[in-house]
Amino acid sequence: MAEHTNGAGGEGNTGEAAHGAEAGEAAHHGPIDQFEIDRLIEMKIGGLDVSLTNSSVWMLIVIVAASVFMLVGMRHRALVPGRGQSMAEMAYELVANMVRDNVGSEGRRYFPFIFSLFMFILFANVLGLIPLSFTVTSHIIVTFALAGLIFVGVTVLGFVRHGIKFFTFFLPPGVPIFLAPLLVPIELISYFVRPVSLSVRLAANMFAGHTMLAVFGGFVIAMGVFGIAPLIFIVAIYGLEAIVAVLQAYVFAVLTCLYISDALHMHQH
């Protein structure tokens, strides 16, 4: 893993020299350097820094890749699908079944959102597996933007659907009244922890996976001839990371469906 060479630093040096705001520039190479944000094109709107960074470029690549995957896959619209169309249809079916099973029939209006969310996270995770690339979802700010948006949206949805009665969500039906002072704070806390856990789960999985690969990559070089052992381990971990990439996208989407379902039908399953 060559993440901690100056591959990213070469492009970012002009930005860093000009701004010096990238004060977190590590004096020593380490496995964390692969997550550094480098400004590629400086841009400011008002006082807001909207520079094109390596993160933004990779987000654009993710969007283009996901769009090409779906558009080119469905180009022929054959009744008997070829390979590309099969893959696009399988992705659609997976998310459609997920939405129908977890939200119910009225979840159909949320399908485009869940599908976009799932494809973005899936392609972001998987494209991050390419060596020398940048994993967009490894930064907590990216995943928190997604999870925070979902949390706010689902809460608003709950209030729009149920009005003030949405607060009965925190006292499940059939609970003895003397347990309420204990149960309601617990329910409240676990409700507000949702965006935190949703975002940290994804970011931490991506961060830990890539950091582990970089750490073992360092071992390979340091152990010389015996570096074959960490190398085999890296191959195995890479397989695990591929599984985790797909799985975390799936889990993010399923949990979003469950949260929407909670807001639409509170506790009635």
Add this chain to the structure above:
Amino acid sequence: MEPEAAKLIGAGLATIGVAGAGVGIGTIFGAYVLGTFRNPSVAPQVFGNVLLGFALSEATAIFALVLAFLILFG
């Protein structure tokens, strides 16, 4: 104590939290296998929940691992 030594010790202690994932994942897949013994025909339907449970349990271990990395390299 030097910061470097403290970092190494802290990272080692933080990794103890990963043990919870072993217990949790083992429980989930054990329950899945036992359920498959009793009712094999439902196994494919339940598998989605198994993956969800695995990911949620793994997340707790990942939180601990990330803290270990942050202590070690932050």
